[in-house]
Amino acid sequence: MERMQQVVSRARAAFNSGRSRSLEFRIQQLKALERMVQEKEKDILAALHADLHKGGPNAYSHEILGVLAELAQTMEKLPSWAAPQPVKKNLMTMRDEAYIAYEPLGVVLVIGAWNYPFVLVMQPLIGAIAAGNAVVVKPSEVSENTAQLVADLLPQYLDRELYPVVTGGVPETTELLTQRFDHILYTGNSAVGKIVMAAAAKHLTPVTLELGGKSPCYIDKDCDLAVACRRITWGKYMNCGQTCIAPDYILCEPSIQGKVVENIKATLQEFYGEDVKSSPDYERIVNKRHFQRVLGLLEGQKIAHGGEADEASCFIAPTILTDVSPESKVMEEEIFGPVLPIVTVKSVEEAIEFINRREKPLALYVFSNNKQLIKRVISETSSGGVTGNDVIMHFFLSTLPFGGVGHSGMGAYHGRHSFETFSHRRSCLIKDLKMESTNKIRYPPVSQKKV
């Protein structure tokens, strides 16, 4: 497919022209993006609704608000982020200039995901533009309305050669990955993550992989269950469970399992009313394939709540499973749906062991009034990120690096971390041609005295 090669070559030629490098240009492009989000808000919300049945307020909070905040912060902080950083010198370099210069990498590729199709393309794009790169944007074809919208809108507001959008499915993405990029940021699943990294290896292209996994949520006996369950319910069922950092499953002692179920049920009622299906605030599974997949996970399970489904609208009710066996299918893969298994454990030790026997997750959650216990769970486990006594929220703090570890990914972004991910930190030492006498000590011939 020549088209891919042309698009990338054009972006590279545009980058080589040097126009994306000045701070003025970068801020101008970011301002244009900000205008785009503000002017086209209706269209963006409509696309999100068409793709995921996402209601306006929800879509606004999850996809637009964060983008506007990121844009504002980036435009404000860019001059300080991009400024050369002087470093500590030693005796020999005392009279020299030594600093780290932040430079663009070149042409970067951003591959988005379908579950938050707007923000997962926009947030990396913001960082990549801020760092002075050309950016090829590949939104997920699964969220086709948002993909089309991004393809239509970006060229209307941004430099067309520097920031092209490429649409298409697996064949197009595969072709795109044969091209040479200077960084690839991919959001999606681990299986495709391996493919992306292998393709990147051919060109020695650095990658940031934002993948997934099963994010555990441990609920201690000693905690305000009503509050904990409300927060967990919010994070689990938002976007119909299709969130990479959703609490995937719950670990708790058998004695509180019943109360946990009761509290979640009550919260669900509060959030979505008697008839969830008719709530404008409850989303749908993105397509039939995922619908079948998630429904399949319910087989053989004890359904404490929910379980209703309607294929025509890809509706699956908020569901809770109890006494789930660790070996069952629902505990093997990332659920990415509104199904919440509860696995009982006898103690926090057992919970920690359980978590550590599995692949490192993207997020880890622990609820407890006992600060020591929270500290212990965090320090004895590993995960991309953590929120204690809540879920999801570490994602919204742009001063925290957002990324995975092990199977859940590599690298991080958000805020300044995006800027650094998409920049090359070039060491610079500028000496004087004079002062040769200080150099003489390092030149041969070497006497014992020099040593």
Added chain:
Amino acid sequence: NPYAGLVSHLRASWLSRKTWTREYRMAQLEALGHFLDEKKQEILEATAADMGKPPFEVELSELLLCKNELHETLNNLSHWMRDKQVEKPLATRLDSAFVRKEPYGVVLIMAPWNYPIYLVLGPLIGAIAAGNCVIIKPSEVSKNAEKLVAEALPRYLDKDCFAVVTGGVQETTRLLENKFDYIFYTGSPSVGRIVMTAAAKHLTPVTLELGGKNPCYVSDTCDIANVARRVAWGRFFNAGQTCIAPDYLLCTLEMQEKLLPALREAITEFYGPNPQESPDFGRIVGDKQFQRVQRLLCSGRVAIGGQTDEAERYIAPTVLVEVQPSDPIMQEEIFGPILPIIVVANMDEAIDFINSRERPLAIYAFSSNDKVVNQVLERTSSGGFCGNDTLMHVTLTSLPFGGIGNSGLGMYHGKFTFDTFSHRRGCLKRGMGREALNAPRYPPYSQKKFGIVRATSKVARKDDCTLL
């Protein structure tokens, strides 16, 4: 899988969490210091046997640089290990937000032969400091150093957590089949690709310290004698076998004519009239490498040096002129004591020449005119840059050391090594109280709630987003 047992042994030690305490890490690091002190003589002998490395070069590049890294790390480890508090937007003032630095687990360090001690210990210091278990794979090309590292180093470190694996291509290939939690590789771009491809199978993050042809631009306005010394020193150190050595020179014909006698004089000053007799000049590491470098001598014309002695693997400090960009010596990283000069009309041509090639590990520019140095810096891209000298940027542990494009990905030295081998885990700890503050985020979403959320987001410019 011949290494499965070793890797799982280290993984079991890893799971025991004994590498996590600061005391443990400091003890292992102190032991590395003892290794450097007690095995100094063996290090001198091994590197001399492997590539005729002059004792002063060993002191400077293998011992001093390691010691600097070690001291920097020991002095700052507590500080580096500490959770880093981060700024929080208004709504989360009651919460605690910080970044934890956590070890990855069992990491692999693959070292090359040219600085066989420094390029093992440099990464190793950071990997240990960050709390990992480490498998070390020294290069089989520097046979004596490999033997020293394999036999002596483990005696200083905890055998449950640190191991040395020896062998060639076959053994390395088998080793790479295992899952590691980080791989740090120093070597060539072609093997770098193989390492990253193997890493991709396990989603293992990597740092690749590779190489390339480091250009050295000399402008018409400069102190010729000083330039000649600094360039000669950087080029001929370790008989040219340095990843950041100035690989080739770019200058005008006029400057070339002035530089040649200055280079001749510098070489004589450093190594005497017959460098083969100087104790301060090294040798090529092996027969294969010797033959490869010797073949490059046929490019252009020999202006200085050119003598070789196969028995000693000696290649004289050499300068070539009348070199064309299409000549063999301009197709690969030289990694030998030969400096080709490519004539350009002016600085712009030099910059275009540099930019038409793969991005190198280092770029050097010499000029008494600051503007010229800055122009070269700003209009090119490379791992690192040094103005008016060669190699020296690597001696500052506060500067990150790494490549870009074909010359590598990732970086290290000083704190950057610790950071490279650490997972930065973003943590937010909230209180269970003040649940009312969370109300706007919960469904059902009325228009009123939407209004609040929207209104509070309008002050996003100065204060941060208040979704929280």
